[in-house]
Amino acid sequence: MLRAALTALLVALPALSCAGTALVTRPDTLREGPSPFAFRVAEVHRRSSVEVLEVRGEWVRVESTGNRSGWIRRDSTDLDSQPAPDTLAKPPSSPLRGTPALPRSPTRASHHALILSLTPPAPAGQGTADAANAGRIASLMGVPDANIRHLSGEALTLDGLRQALADLDARIGEQDRAFIHIAADGARPRGARECGDALLTRDRQPFSATELHRYLGSLSARADKVFLIIDAGRGDEQRPAPGQRNRFTRQLPPDAACSGDTFERAGLPANLQLLLAGRNRAAFEDQRGGLATQALLACFEGQASGATGLADGETLRACAQAHLDRLPGGQHLTLAGNPALIPAPLAWTSDPSGKDAPRRLLEAIHAQRDNRRQLDILPLRGTDGAAALRIASDRPGHLYILQADESRLTLLYPNPLSPDARLEPGTTVTLPASDDRKPLTNGRLLFLLTDSARSLQRGGFQPSGVFSATFPDARGLRLATEEFLGGDTSPLCRFSETRNLGAEQARKCSTAFAAKWITLPAGNAPR
Numbered sequence: 001m002l003r004a005a006l007t008a009l010l011v012a013l014p015a016l017s018c019a020g021t022a023l024v025t026r027p028d029t030l031r032e033g034p035s036p037f038a039f040r041v042a043e044v045h046r047r048s049s050v051e052v053l054e055v056r057g058e059w060v061r062v063e064s065t066g067n068r069s070g071w072i073r074r075d076s077t078d079l080d081s082q083p084a085p086d087t088l089a090k091p092p093s094s095p096l097r098g099t100p101a102l103p104r105s106p107t108r109a110s111h112h113a114l115i116l117s118l119t120p121p122a123p124a125g126q127g128t129a130d131a132a133n134a135g136r137i138a139s140l141m142g143v144p145d146a147n148i149r150h151l152s153g154e155a156l157t158l159d160g161l162r163q164a165l166a167d168l169d170a171r172i173g174e175q176d177r178a179f180i181h182i183a184a185d186g187a188r189p190r191g192a193r194e195c196g197d198a199l200l201t202r203d204r205q206p207f208s209a210t211e212l213h214r215y216l217g218s219l220s221a222r223a224d225k226v227f228l229i230i231d232a233g234r235g236d237e238q239r240p241a242p243g244q245r246n247r248f249t250r251q252l253p254p255d256a257a258c259s260g261d262t263f264e265r266a267g268l269p270a271n272l273q274l275l276l277a278g279r280n281r282a283a284f285e286d287q288r289g290g291l292a293t294q295a296l297l298a299c300f301e302g303q304a305s306g307a308t309g310l311a312d313g314e315t316l317r318a319c320a321q322a323h324l325d326r327l328p329g330g331q332h333l334t335l336a337g338n339p340a341l342i343p344a345p346l347a348w349t350s351d352p353s354g355k356d357a358p359r360r361l362l363e364a365i366h367a368q369r370d371n372r373r374q375l376d377i378l379p380l381r382g383t384d385g386a387a388a389l390r391i392a393s394d395r396p397g398h399l400y401i402l403q404a405d406e407s408r409l410t411l412l413y414p415n416p417l418s419p420d421a422r423l424e425p426g427t428t429v430t431l432p433a434s435d436d437r438k439p440l441t442n443g444r445l446l447f448l449l450t451d452s453a454r455s456l457q458r459g460g461f462q463p464s465g466v467f468s469a470t471f472p473d474a475r476g477l478r479l480a481t482e483e484f485l486g487g488d489t490s491p492l493c494r495f496s497e498t499r500n501l502g503a504e505q506a507r508k509c510s511t512a513f514a515a516k517w518i519t520l521p522a523g524n525a526p527r
Contacts, residue, residue: 020052022062022077023132030070034059041070042495048145049135052079064145106142106346106489110176110224110509113138114168116161117152118184118201118232119247119285129289130231133297134181140300141179141227141344144495158205165215175224175370175451175512179343183290185247186232186283196261197234200249210259213268220269224370224512227343228274230263231290233283240284241328247283247290264336270371273313273343274336275320281332292333295320302349308360309350309478312367314339340367345485351474352481358404361481362446365402368485369515375449377518380428387431387520396424397449397514400484401431404443407472409480411461412445415468420453432466445518451510452487459483487511 024044031038034056042064044050050062053069060077063069115134131150138148151164172178184199187206198206220226233248240246263276277283277292284291299319304311311319317335324331342364352361373394380388391399398420401413412431414420423429460479461468470476487493493509 022050022052022060022079024048024050024072024076025078026076028072028076030062030064030068030072032070034061034071038071042068043146044072044076045145045148047131047135047150048148049132049139050077052077055079106486107144107494108142108177108509108511109144109147109493109495110173110506110511111141111143111147111179112168112172112176113141113143113148113179113181114164115148115150116156116164116180116182116184117150118156118161118182118199120185120202129287130181130183130285130293133289133293134183134229137181137229137293137297137300138179140347141177142346143179154202156201157203158201158207161199161201161207162211165212165219169215169219169222172219172223173506174222175506175510176222177224177511178219178226180226180228181293182228182230182232183247183285183293184230184232185249186234187249196259197263198259199230199232208259208261209263209265210261212263213261213265216272217269220272224271224510225341225368226269226272227341228272228337229276229293229296230274231277231283231285231293233278233281234263238282238329240282244284244286244291244329247277247285264334268337270338271341272337273339273341274334275313275317276334276336278332278334282329284327284329284331291324291327291329291331292320295323295333298323300344300347302347304349306349307352307354308357308364308481309348309352309474310342310345310361310364310481311347311349312340312342312364313337315349316343338367340364342368342485346482348478352477353474355406357474357477358407358409361477362402362404362409365448365481365484366446366515366517368513370512373449373512373514375447375514375516377447377516386433388428389431390426390428391423391447391449393425393449393514395449396422397451398453399423399427399429400448400450400454402446402448402484404446405469408470408476410464411456411468414456415466416463417466420456422453423449443519445520447516447518448484448513449515450484450487450513451507454483454487456483484513485511 024046027046028044030041030044032041044064050064052060052062054061058074059071060074060079061071115131117131135148168178187198187200197209201207233246264274275296288294296316299316304315304319306312306315313335317333321333324333376392378390378392380390399413403410403412413429417432418429456468460470460476470480488509
């Protein structure tokens, strides 16, 4: 009776509809109704960003990561430090952010983020702004709030920074994905000795590029993909514009080690992508945080435009550089590692267009492969226009064979004669001839061997003779691409509370795959 009475009282309170963003200031529980007795939906974590949908007395209805909505206590947010609820609006937006945010990529329990604010305290709160901007990027990349770690202040001494990177390495599992954002003052001293790149920790000790690369090498060896943004100056004492600060210093301790290494050196792992604020130039910040991070956030939220509609590293770099070019200071953004990796594969910036769009999308899918996996296609003699192929790989998986036409994607395998099943290495598969008994001779085939099964229904494939194909429009191409890059989106795979489920569940939730292009010439013998 007490529970019912309290619920009725809370429901009777006047509601205020409003739109805006709030920051969670302490951990809380997302509930179905504005009551401490309402059913628990999920946990929301400190420093996570939520969309405010409604205010009812001491409760706020919000939308959290993964499009989960519910009620949390008002005093768990920063609403009372913002304008009154009836006039609540989003914080003043950056001039770089002129378009609505894209829908978030579905969260995945296998995605992790580490946000490191090494910049010294500033009265304008730049460090807080950097953390908020980086947190938004992490959300757009599908990182659950519970998997975002933010460290700042005295926790980031030289030893603290080393420990934070070691903890991230220990926290992620095989084939997980990691995003690291570092906001820091940089150092590249000149004079009697020539040093390489370094970041200054909160105790003003240099953390060298050589040491950072050691951590990244260990992380990349286990992770599916690693994305790193470094917003720090390294070698140019340009004068900042009014209201800006230069993230650069040459003042190092006398006994500082000198490695001679650079952040964007050659030979980075193929599954790592690095976006770096500046090459031998300054990096600036204002009251909204680092300019490079602000520009990248605007591009993640929809201002980047790629030929396929998917924003890879080079597309994001070019978009952010265009923003920076309109600002004083001449700041330059550098891309290193693998430029073809797509940090947020489900955050489309536009629809794929043109008769070459299907082929470009298959190229983009192929570029996201795990090139540490072995996949070979061995030809066998086929009959009646069919092609027999033996799959040689270093692990079992689900096989998909795709071909690009002018306006659509055709799925050759699995097909009605060979349904989807987990294949062991050395399995032989047969591609039937087309309906008119002609052999398959019109172009390249993309072979994918995935850890987890893909849903052809979710991917928009429809029967087309003996094969299946997407609808010949942008939506059909998008559905297929999202399915092959995204994989299982069930709650079991999306929420961090359920990530430790053992090897079998990890395979089910994995998005990793091997890929190989094969040309099938006359006679159906691959080459």
